[in-house]
Amino acid sequence: MTSDSRSVQSQSQKTNLKLETWNSKLETHNLKLFPTHITLNNRPTRVDELIAGRENATGWERDWLDFLAEWYDARDYIEVKTSGSTGEPKNILLKKDFVAASALRTIRFFNLKAGDRVLHCLPARYIAGKLMIVRALIGQLDLHLVDPATDFEVLQSGLHFKFAAMVINQVSKILEFGIWNLKFDRRNLDFLLLGGSAIPVSLEEKLQQVQTTCYSSYAMTETATHIALRQLNGPGKDGWYHGLDGISVKLNENGCVRIEMPGLENGFLQTNDLGELKDERTFRILGRADNRIISGGLKFSPEELEGKLESAIDLPFYISSKPDERLGARLVLVVEGTESAGLISQLRESCNERLSRYEQPGEIIFTPALPRTGNGKIKRLPPDQL
Known part of the structure; x- marks a missing residue:
């Protein structure tokens, strides 16, 4: 042996x-x-x-x-x-x-x-x-x-x-x-x-x-x-x-999911995922608190806006923001692809059809390739870091 x-x-x-x-x-x-x-x-x-x-x-x-x-x-x-x-x-x-x-x-x-x-x-x-x-x-x-x-x-x-x-x-x-x-x-x-x-x-x-x-x-x-x-x-x-x-969830004061399960340090793990609870074992995820954008005094979840747009946009994309003197931050749409007048028009039309007046991105940014993690997830880098 x-x-x-x-x-x-x-x-x-x-x-x-x-x-x-x-x-x-x-x-x-x-x-x-x-x-x-x-x-x-x-x-x-x-x-x-x-x-x-x-x-x-x-x-x-x-x-x-x-x-x-x-x-x-x-x-x-x-x-x-x-x-x-x-x-x-x-x-x-x-x-x-x-x-x-x-x-x-x-x-x-x-x-x-x-x-x-x-x-x-x-x-x-x-x-x-x-x-x-x-x-x-x-x-x-x-x-x-x-x-x-x-x-x-x-x-x-x-x-x-x-x-x-x-x-x-x-x-x-x-x-x-x-x-x-x-x-x-x-x-x-x-x-x-x-x-x-x-x-x-x-x-x-x-x-x-x-x-x-x-x-x-x-x-x-x-x-x-x-x-x-x-x-x-x-x-x-x-x-x-x-x-x-053996697993249950709660929401903290910020509305983020807290996981309670055996084996975790202190018995729980606090996440940054915004959630909605039906009961202690039934919930849904609304987005991440650290992704939330405050524009003009209104709070926006990028994930929620992306969900409204994803059936209309074939290219990889995500919602981000840029600093704005008047609004504090303005919404932007970051798209993987090559900029063209026709594509911009198509994207604007999709946004107009599916997003409310205040949800409209103020700018569309194109990049040859969105940054991704090792297992393929899109990394939500700020536009100035692309």
Whole structure:
């Protein structure tokens, strides 16, 4: 046995012993944080052999194997990087039992059973991709890994998947190129979880033609992915997020969502997301407080204005502001594209049709490429920083 194998086996034994007193839910479901095998493409594979051979892997395959090694190392935490969509990316530490609890909530919500085939197509560098691996480990799921840049031909292979998680760009690509011909259904995939950014209205409308049950996630790195889900299509379609087991939300004095869940420092996490509550587990997001623009004494949520415009503007864009002596700040529309008289006219017409008098952007700014984070989210830089 190699030193890597002995290390993995020793860590597995120590951690499985710890599990006996850690979480009664795990005991009830007969789950383990550190099983000796992981099932890949319906084939049980020794974890220690995968870890020992990761030096020969490259690219996205090396990323997921590196995380596997991190999950089985002697530390009781993993190190993850935030997306950077609301500030500079930073490294944070998450306890492994906290991460496992998140994985278990997803397993229970979607009723995933040992042997269920799940599709993993997310980068393992980010928390969403890491959680797919943890779910497969503790749920004894059949993990089918593909390159995050896949063309998704796997969904035409005749295989049936119980669950998959994707980002907006991946789902848009599937629909745009007709991989499912707008008919992907339970013959291909039972449940699809969308995350990474807000769901565009145009995409949500297309998903109404899809039989696969689709969910939007309210998630962040600090909570080890989603704490609440919203069904996007089908009979259970809903405009509200619903907190998962053991999670509740409140609003602070500024109307921002406060997440209360086991495992967080002090038991809660205060966000800058403006919210509306129906009850302590049912809410919706109105935008971010740090994005809010005050113009002429009126408060505007860029996300709300973008929602009104997104079905009419095909190019990537966002609402921002510039300093203004009279108004304090004036609204501006930032668009990825090449300026032309025809395009300006078209954009002005769209704004006039969908926005009120006071919501109209005072200026349209064009840029060859909008700044984005590593996982594709648009970064809302002020216009003078473009």
